[in-house]
Structure formats: C-alpha cells, structure tokens
Amino acid sequence: MKIKLLVSEANGKYLYEPKTVAELEHILGAPVVLLKKPIYALGLGCVINVFRTVQALNIGLEVGTEKDDWSFIIRPENNFNPSMWRAFEDNAWRQIRKSHVDYPLWSQIDYEDAVAFFEEFRFGGGWPSKTGNPSGCGRYNNLSQVGGGNGN
Structure with a gap:
C-alpha cells in the first residue's frame, strides 16, 4: 500500500510521478x-507533508477520491485555496488511511499534524490570546502580571 504523489508541470498539461524528494x-x-x-517504503506521499508543502509554497493540491489510482496531485499552476480544504478533508483522510480503518499510513505525529492543519481551516486558526501570544502570557491573559491588573 502506497500513497501516490503526482505533480503537474507549470502549465498543468503533463503529470509526473517523482520518486525522490x-x-x-x-x-x-x-x-x-x-x-x-x-x-520511505510507502512512496513519496509518505515522505512529503503535502498539506504543509502546498500551503508554504502557495500552490494548489488535488486530493484523489476512492476511485482514483493516485492520492495527491501537486498543482504549481494553481494557487493555494484554503476555502477548498473543507471539501477535500474527507478524501484527504481516506488517502492517508487508505484501507486501514484504525491506523493511518502516516506516523502518529504526522497524522496529528494533519489534524492540526485541517483544524486551522475549520476553526480559523489563531490563539485564544487577544495578542496572538501562544504562551498565554499576553497582556490580556495575565492582567495581574502586567501593569498591576489594570491592563496597562
């Protein structure tokens, strides 16, 4: 069982199946x-974090359906479109899991990263802190530590 990763050329006309990073x-x-x-034994799709790659490079991604013989197509000719990810999520999980129900083909740590990736789109990302500080030490989170509790 492999996760098959394809990439289109810049004009989107031809598809290639790269074998190495x-x-x-x-x-x-x-x-x-x-x-x-x-x-490495499960193909390039089990080596490359396709979700984070297309996000970082601002390029498109297609996710295969059950009937497709490929898992992911990276599309450099298109831009990353976060609004499409809700529609792709079910197929993306199917590609990562393939026929396995309880165990993903990706490792647990990478599986959890994929969960976090999709949660960013589902819940809009961000932090509970008004300052965007992930430590929770922003001025609105710990008022008693900054300015004597009055928010200054």
Missing part, C-alpha cells in the same frame, strides 16, 4: 516540507 524539489523549484517521521 530531490526530484520533486527540482520540479517545484523550492524545498518541500517533510513529514516528521517519513516512511
């Missing part, structure tokens, strides 16, 4: 984001 980076002309625990 170096080959994919050469086609894209930029570094890709790797999974934290890549599984």
